[in-house]
Amino acid sequence: MNLLLGVFVDIVLPLIILALALVGGVFLYRFLKNRYASGSTTSKGKVSSKPQVKVKSHYVTEPEMKFLDALHKALPRDCISFPNVGVAKLIEPKGQLVDYNIVMNKFVDICVFLRKDMSPILVIDLYDPSPAAQQLKKFDDSVTAVLKEVKIPVLHKQIQPKYDIERLKIEVLTAMNDATVAYLKDKTINSK
16 A cells, blocks of 8 residues: 555656646646737737728817817917827836836827927816816826926816917916926017
Protein backbone atom coordinates (compact mmCIF):
# COMPACT_ATOMS: atom_id res chain seq x y z
CA MET A 1 0.00 0.00 0.00
CA ASN A 2 2.83 2.42 0.85
CA LEU A 3 4.47 1.58 -2.46
CA LEU A 4 1.29 2.51 -4.40
CA LEU A 5 0.86 5.72 -2.43
CA GLY A 6 4.51 6.62 -3.03
CA VAL A 7 4.17 5.98 -6.80
CA PHE A 8 0.99 8.08 -6.90
CA VAL A 9 2.56 10.99 -5.00
CA ASP A 10 5.90 10.86 -6.82
CA ILE A 11 4.76 10.15 -10.41
CA VAL A 12 1.00 10.34 -11.02
CA LEU A 13 0.14 13.48 -9.02
CA PRO A 14 2.81 15.64 -10.72
CA LEU A 15 1.62 14.37 -14.13
CA ILE A 16 -1.99 15.31 -13.28
CA ILE A 17 -0.90 18.80 -12.14
CA LEU A 18 1.18 19.24 -15.31
CA ALA A 19 -1.73 18.14 -17.52
CA LEU A 20 -4.13 20.55 -15.75
CA ALA A 21 -1.63 23.39 -16.15
CA LEU A 22 -1.26 22.67 -19.88
CA VAL A 23 -5.03 22.48 -20.43
CA GLY A 24 -5.54 25.71 -18.44
CA GLY A 25 -2.79 27.40 -20.47
CA VAL A 26 -4.41 26.38 -23.75
CA PHE A 27 -7.80 27.70 -22.64
CA LEU A 28 -6.24 30.97 -21.41
CA TYR A 29 -4.35 31.38 -24.70
CA ARG A 30 -7.51 30.83 -26.78
CA PHE A 31 -9.53 33.21 -24.57
CA LEU A 32 -6.95 36.00 -24.84
CA LYS A 33 -6.47 35.41 -28.57
CA ASN A 34 -10.21 35.67 -29.22
CA ARG A 35 -10.62 38.68 -26.95
CA TYR A 36 -7.89 40.76 -28.55
CA ALA A 37 -8.44 39.57 -32.13
CA SER A 38 -12.16 40.44 -32.12
CA GLY A 39 -13.53 43.88 -32.87
CA SER A 40 -12.91 46.27 -35.74
CA THR A 41 -9.20 45.55 -36.12
CA THR A 42 -7.39 42.49 -37.30
CA SER A 43 -4.53 40.97 -35.37
CA LYS A 44 -2.11 43.17 -37.39
CA GLY A 45 -3.84 46.37 -36.16
CA LYS A 46 -5.29 47.35 -39.53
CA VAL A 47 -8.88 48.44 -40.11
CA SER A 48 -11.02 45.76 -41.68
CA SER A 49 -11.80 46.02 -45.41
CA LYS A 50 -15.42 47.02 -44.66
CA PRO A 51 -15.39 49.21 -41.50
CA GLN A 52 -18.80 49.54 -39.85
CA VAL A 53 -18.88 53.36 -39.49
CA LYS A 54 -20.83 56.35 -40.83
CA VAL A 55 -20.39 60.13 -40.93
CA LYS A 56 -21.77 61.94 -37.89
CA SER A 57 -24.72 64.14 -38.71
CA HIS A 58 -23.11 67.09 -36.92
CA TYR A 59 -19.85 67.92 -35.21
CA VAL A 60 -21.46 70.51 -32.93
CA THR A 61 -25.09 71.23 -32.18
CA GLU A 62 -26.93 74.22 -33.65
CA PRO A 63 -26.89 76.15 -30.32
CA GLU A 64 -23.15 75.49 -30.00
CA MET A 65 -22.65 76.73 -33.57
CA LYS A 66 -24.53 79.95 -32.77
CA PHE A 67 -22.27 80.49 -29.77
CA LEU A 68 -19.13 79.77 -31.84
CA ASP A 69 -20.24 82.32 -34.43
CA ALA A 70 -20.76 84.96 -31.73
CA LEU A 71 -17.46 84.01 -30.04
CA HIS A 72 -15.49 84.40 -33.27
CA LYS A 73 -16.93 87.91 -33.63
CA ALA A 74 -16.11 88.75 -30.00
CA LEU A 75 -12.55 87.38 -29.88
CA PRO A 76 -9.57 89.64 -30.48
CA ARG A 77 -7.90 89.22 -33.87
CA ASP A 78 -4.94 87.40 -32.28
CA CYS A 79 -7.15 84.59 -30.92
CA ILE A 80 -8.85 81.61 -32.49
CA SER A 81 -11.20 79.01 -31.00
CA PHE A 82 -12.02 75.39 -31.71
CA PRO A 83 -14.85 73.18 -30.45
CA ASN A 84 -14.48 69.73 -28.84
CA VAL A 85 -10.78 69.87 -28.02
CA GLY A 86 -9.22 66.88 -26.28
CA VAL A 87 -7.73 67.63 -22.87
CA ALA A 88 -4.70 65.52 -23.88
CA LYS A 89 -3.98 68.19 -26.54
CA LEU A 90 -3.88 70.90 -23.86
CA ILE A 91 -1.72 69.26 -21.21
CA GLU A 92 1.07 66.73 -20.92
CA PRO A 93 2.13 64.50 -18.04
CA LYS A 94 4.68 65.71 -15.54
CA GLY A 95 6.05 62.84 -13.46
CA GLN A 96 3.45 60.21 -12.67
CA LEU A 97 0.79 59.41 -15.27
CA VAL A 98 -2.08 58.91 -12.79
CA ASP A 99 -3.62 62.39 -13.10
CA TYR A 100 -2.98 62.53 -16.85
CA ASN A 101 -4.60 59.13 -17.47
CA ILE A 102 -7.78 60.27 -15.70
CA VAL A 103 -8.35 63.16 -18.14
CA MET A 104 -6.56 62.08 -21.32
CA ASN A 105 -9.78 60.89 -23.05
CA LYS A 106 -11.93 63.85 -22.01
CA PHE A 107 -12.88 66.89 -24.07
CA VAL A 108 -13.69 70.54 -23.44
CA ASP A 109 -16.51 72.28 -25.32
CA ILE A 110 -14.43 75.15 -26.70
CA CYS A 111 -10.81 76.16 -26.34
CA VAL A 112 -9.45 79.59 -27.24
CA PHE A 113 -5.84 79.76 -28.46
CA LEU A 114 -3.36 82.51 -29.24
CA ARG A 115 -2.78 82.41 -33.00
CA LYS A 116 0.97 83.11 -32.74
CA ASP A 117 1.88 79.80 -31.11
CA MET A 118 -1.48 78.02 -30.61
CA SER A 119 -1.08 78.15 -26.84
CA PRO A 120 -4.38 77.54 -25.02
CA ILE A 121 -5.55 80.60 -23.08
CA LEU A 122 -9.18 79.88 -22.19
CA VAL A 123 -11.60 76.96 -22.01
CA ILE A 124 -15.32 77.61 -22.40
CA ASP A 125 -17.80 75.17 -20.92
CA LEU A 126 -21.21 75.54 -22.57
CA TYR A 127 -24.25 74.41 -20.64
CA ASP A 128 -27.96 74.26 -21.31
CA PRO A 129 -30.10 76.10 -18.72
CA SER A 130 -32.66 73.28 -18.41
CA PRO A 131 -32.31 71.22 -15.18
CA ALA A 132 -32.41 67.91 -17.09
CA ALA A 133 -29.54 68.97 -19.36
CA GLN A 134 -27.51 70.22 -16.39
CA GLN A 135 -27.82 66.82 -14.70
CA LEU A 136 -26.64 65.05 -17.86
CA LYS A 137 -23.63 67.25 -18.50
CA LYS A 138 -21.58 68.59 -15.65
CA PHE A 139 -18.07 69.92 -16.12
CA ASP A 140 -15.68 67.27 -14.84
CA ASP A 141 -13.90 68.14 -11.56
CA SER A 142 -10.74 66.32 -12.68
CA VAL A 143 -10.62 68.44 -15.85
CA THR A 144 -11.10 71.57 -13.75
CA ALA A 145 -8.20 70.51 -11.48
CA VAL A 146 -5.72 69.91 -14.31
CA LEU A 147 -6.69 73.11 -16.13
CA LYS A 148 -6.25 75.07 -12.90
CA GLU A 149 -2.84 73.45 -12.41
CA VAL A 150 -1.65 74.61 -15.85
CA LYS A 151 -3.33 78.01 -15.38
CA ILE A 152 -5.90 77.75 -18.18
CA PRO A 153 -9.02 79.55 -16.94
CA VAL A 154 -12.50 78.12 -17.51
CA LEU A 155 -15.53 80.22 -18.45
CA HIS A 156 -18.87 78.51 -17.83
CA LYS A 157 -21.31 79.98 -20.34
CA GLN A 158 -25.01 79.30 -20.63
CA ILE A 159 -26.35 78.61 -24.11
CA GLN A 160 -28.68 81.41 -25.19
CA PRO A 161 -30.88 82.06 -28.21
CA LYS A 162 -28.96 85.31 -28.99
CA TYR A 163 -25.65 86.79 -27.86
CA ASP A 164 -24.62 90.39 -27.31
CA ILE A 165 -21.16 90.46 -28.96
CA GLU A 166 -19.83 93.33 -26.82
CA ARG A 167 -20.98 91.68 -23.60
CA LEU A 168 -19.49 88.34 -24.71
CA LYS A 169 -16.20 90.10 -25.50
CA ILE A 170 -16.12 91.54 -21.95
CA GLU A 171 -16.93 88.13 -20.41
CA VAL A 172 -14.18 86.42 -22.40
CA LEU A 173 -11.54 89.05 -21.62
CA THR A 174 -12.53 89.07 -17.93
CA ALA A 175 -12.15 85.29 -17.75
CA MET A 176 -8.65 85.32 -19.30
CA ASN A 177 -5.45 85.56 -17.27
CA ASP A 178 -4.14 89.09 -16.70
CA ALA A 179 -0.93 88.29 -18.62
CA THR A 180 -2.94 87.19 -21.67
CA VAL A 181 -5.11 90.32 -21.57
CA ALA A 182 -1.99 92.51 -21.26
CA TYR A 183 -0.42 90.74 -24.26
CA LEU A 184 -3.58 91.19 -26.36
CA LYS A 185 -3.85 94.84 -25.34
CA ASP A 186 -0.19 95.43 -26.26
CA LYS A 187 -0.69 93.74 -29.63
CA THR A 188 -3.76 95.89 -30.32
CA ILE A 189 -1.97 99.13 -29.40
CA ASN A 190 1.17 98.27 -31.39
CA SER A 191 -0.78 97.26 -34.50
CA LYS A 192 -2.39 100.73 -34.82
